[in-house]
Amino acid sequence: MPWKLLMPSCGSSFNTKRDITNHISLSGIDITVSEPAEYNLQHRYPAVFVNDGQIEYLESLAPSIFLFGLHARSRFDDYTPWAAESFRTDCPPFGGKGAEYHHLLFKTLLPELKTKYPLDDSRLAYGGYSLGGLAAVWSLFEYTDIPYIFSLCGSFWYPGFPEYCREHKVLHSNAAVYLLNGKREGGKHGNRLENTPKYAAEVHQALRMQIAHTTVVFDPFGHHDKMFERFRAVQQWLTECWQL
Numbered sequence: 001m002p003w004k005l006l007m008p009s010c011g012s013s014f015n016t017k018r019d020i021t022n023h024i025s026l027s028g029i030d031i032t033v034s035e036p037a038e039y040n041l042q043h044r045y046p047a048v049f050v051n052d053g054q055i056e057y058l059e060s061l062a063p064s065i066f067l068f069g070l071h072a073r074s075r076f077d078d079y080t081p082w083a084a085e086s087f088r089t090d091c092p093p094f095g096g097k098g099a100e101y102h103h104l105l106f107k108t109l110l111p112e113l114k115t116k117y118p119l120d121d122s123r124l125a126y127g128g129y130s131l132g133g134l135a136a137v138w139s140l141f142e143y144t145d146i147p148y149i150f151s152l153c154g155s156f157w158y159p160g161f162p163e164y165c166r167e168h169k170v171l172h173s174n175a176a177v178y179l180l181n182g183k184r185e186g187g188k189h190g191n192r193l194e195n196t197p198k199y200a201a202e203v204h205q206a207l208r209m210q211i212a213h214t215t216v217v218f219d220p221f222g223h224h225d226k227m228f229e230r231f232r233a234v235q236q237w238l239t240e241c242w243q244l
Contacts (some may be wrong), residue, residue: 027108032069034062039118046123046242047113049105049146051079051132057231064244066117072101079131081138084159087191094158098135099142106145122147123242127178127234129227131155137165137179137203140172140211148241150178152230153185153223156203157196165206176213178237179204180230185223196223 021034032053039045046065048058053069061067072078076086077095084094113119125148127136133151138161140149149172156162181204186196197218204216215237219226238244 026112027104028073029104029109030071031109032067032071033117034067034069035117036065037063041118044118044120046238046244047117047119047125048238049110049124049126051075051128051135052130054129054132054231057228058235060232061235061238061244065123066119068113070105075131077101079128079135080158081134081161081164087189087193098138101135102139102142106139106143110145124148125150125238127151129153129230130223134158134161137177137207140170140175140177140207141168142171144172144174147174148176148178148238150180150234150237152180152227152234153182154179154200154203155196156181156199157186157193159192162199162202162206165203170207170210173211174213175211176215176241177207177211178215178217178234179207180217180219180233182219182221182223182225184221184225187222 021032024031024033032055034055036045047068048065049068049070051070052075053071055067055069058067074095076092077097078101079098080094080096081098083096086093124146126139126146127133127150129152133154134156136149137151137154181197181200183197186193208214208216
């Protein structure tokens with residue numbers, strides 16, 4: 001499918017001051033692309049793929065790597081592993097189209113990006129925040145295309161997900177994984193979200209049992225707190241792993 005250049009929308013979160021940020025669309029996924037400040041086509045560069053397009057939180061990495069902000073068609077559908085009812089009347093039900101989204105991402109979009117940009121296969125990361133983090137962790141059970149996976153405040157309360165992690169074998173057991181959740185996530189919701197730290201601990205433990213290179217962090221904050229600081233922790237992790 002041909003690439004389509006997208007114009008920035010009003011209120012977009014990417015850094016418009018950088019001339020090397022552009023926007024493309026492939027197979028229904030809109031992507032914000034931040035290129036390294038300078039790069040040589042004879043070299044290969046690290047890249048981070050971020051659900052919900054939140055590459056602005058990784059700006060300190062931008063001068064030396066590629067950043068790809070992934071904008072799902074519907075995050076309630078594309079970032080969830082199976083269908084489930086919503087816990088809130090103001091939110092739609094979860095569509096459970098994560099398998100379709102990841103097949104598109106890993107088997108269509110990623111190969112196409114590799115033909116367009118000089119990416120280093122050994123230094124690719126995929127992750128996200130909240131449902132975006134849930135999707136990234138679930139990909140460990142289905143794909144091995146990206147060696148580094150991260151989740152910040154992953155929605156591990158998702159119905160059936162802790163059980164799934166305990167009962168199924170991880171396919172990508174050689175991955176390096178970074179997991180961060182907050183001890184005060186989900187408070188006062190009056191539903192299963194109140195037990196988010198408990199579910200997160202169960203998922204963390206299940207993954208550590210199968211993936212040797214798993215980093216687990218619990219900070220003292222709520223779900224929407226300290227987002228810049230949490231992404232900064234991912235930046236530090238990748239900087240150390242990739243020796244940037």
